[in-house]
Amino acid sequence: MTHPQWAWDVGLNGRPHDLGNISAYLGKPTGLEDYIGWLANNFDPSISWKDLEWIREFWDGPMVIKGILDPEDARDAVRFGADGIVVSNHGGRQLDGVLSSARALPAIADAVKGDIAILADSGIRNGLDVVRMIALGADTVLLGRAYLYALATAGKAGVANLLDLIEKEMKVAMTLTGAKSISEISSDSLVQELGRSLPAALAPMSKGDAA
Incomplete structure (x- = not known):
């Protein structure tokens, strides 16, 4: 494991995964579900x-x-x-x-x-x-x-x-x-x-x- 501190931080604090290209539009996401929800709501098949x-x-x-x-x-x-x-x-x-x-x-x-x-x-x-x-x-x-x-x-x-x-x-x-x-x-x-x-x-x- 090259970055044990990252795994430790996620395990203790539940830090969400960050999708950097859309995080600016989400305010303060609390978890991966926020990103998934944003993508689903902004996917326009038309x-x-x-x-x-x-x-x-x-x-x-x-x-x-x-x-x-x-x-x-x-x-x-x-x-x-x-x-x-x-x-x-x-x-x-x-x-x-x-x-x-x-x-x-x-x-x-x-x-x-x-x-x-x-x-x-x-x-x-x-x-x-x-x-x-x-x-x-x-x-x-x-x-x-x-x-x-x-x-x-x-x-x-x-x-x-x-x-x-x-x-x-x-x-x-x-x-x-x-x-x-x-x-x-x-x-x-x-x-x-x-x-x-x-x-x-x-x-x-x-x-x-x-x-």
Whole structure:
């Protein structure tokens, strides 16, 4: 345990977990239930693409839309002024039968590559996964669970070690596929199984997408 004082404080005082990005809107939360309640009350399923036009009227900074899995949605993101999209199925946690990011990415890249920044996440566990996603069309790859595991295990040093390991794994993958730089990583580096579409050939990675 790298931070025993934190565990001691929570055990004695019942300090609530803090969701820093929304705590300013809650006044004085007394427990995790306050955060969950706020999220439930502010989740609006009626939001549509038209709402992005309204947001753009008040916000001229970078705007990135997460959860894109369909090429037409990617085109809409471009049309309504987004600067970037995140091809993501949210780790498969919200809808476990949803299409994986790896399977969705090639068609989305074909539709909007060069028109908008394409980020991708879900199921990224190592440097080879990063290279795969770039080869499938991502400009940038995001990590979630991998760095959280490293942080929980060894704190800041664990995250630094993870990033170093991912970089080394990427370099090995690039060397063995003949890519001298990130810009040289392409779908040519991927093997397409006979009679199967390119994303279907990524079975090991796809299984991890919804894990």
